Amino acid sequence: MSSPDRYLRAIYALERSREGDTHVTTGAVADVLDVHPSSATEMFAKLDDRDLLRYEKYEGVRLTERGRARGRSLLENSCILQRFLRDVLDVEGYREEAQAIEPVLDPEVAERLSTLIDRRSQCPRCFDEESGRCGHMGE
Known part of the structure; x- marks a missing residue:
């Protein structure tokens, strides 16, 4: 599985475990994938550029509809x-x-x-x- 796909799958699973309309934190994704938070942030920027998620500094990420479909x-x-x-x-x-x-x-x-x-x-x-x-x- 490519690195972007690993992130999308992890974020999708984490989003599903959240209650309400909240962001998935950088730390949560980094923990699940066993990567440094700065590596996660770099990947978030790439996935944001590809319209697969929306990254907000200090907030975390939310998948777009395209990202959610791919993660699912x-x-x-x-x-x-x-x-x-x-x-x-x-x-x-x-x-x-x-x-x-x-x-x-x-x-x-x-x-x-x-x-x-x-x-x-x-x-x-x-x-x-x-x-x-x-x-x-x-x-």
């Missing part, structure tokens, strides 16, 4: 791939394998994989921010 798609594909690897192929290290495959996973392939799993209508709302995985995955 990335998170959904991650959930689909993890569940396919675990439930259909019985891959023991499915999370690590999914991370390796995600950067090259075509959205059409993800959609086809989703027909092979018990995909609930709440995907990706099933994503658990604390554990960093689909809420239907269990331990």
Whole structure:
């Protein structure tokens, strides 16, 4: 997964965990991605230029509609791939394998994989921010 995509997915997941119409802080994104806040700020500027989010200094970020759609798609594909690897192929290290495959996973392939799993209508709302995985995955 490209660096901008990692940020969009993380911000999307963090936005979903917020109540009300609040910004996602730079620190929260930096913590989730294990990067320095200044690195996060640099990426925010790039994503803002691409109309994927709005960055306000000292406030944080909010995804635009384009950014939100991309973040949702990335998170959904991650959930689909993890569940396919675990439930259909019985891959023991499915999370690590999914991370390796995600950067090259075509959205059409993800959609086809989703027909092979018990995909609930709440995907990706099933994503658990604390554990960093689909809420239907269990331990």
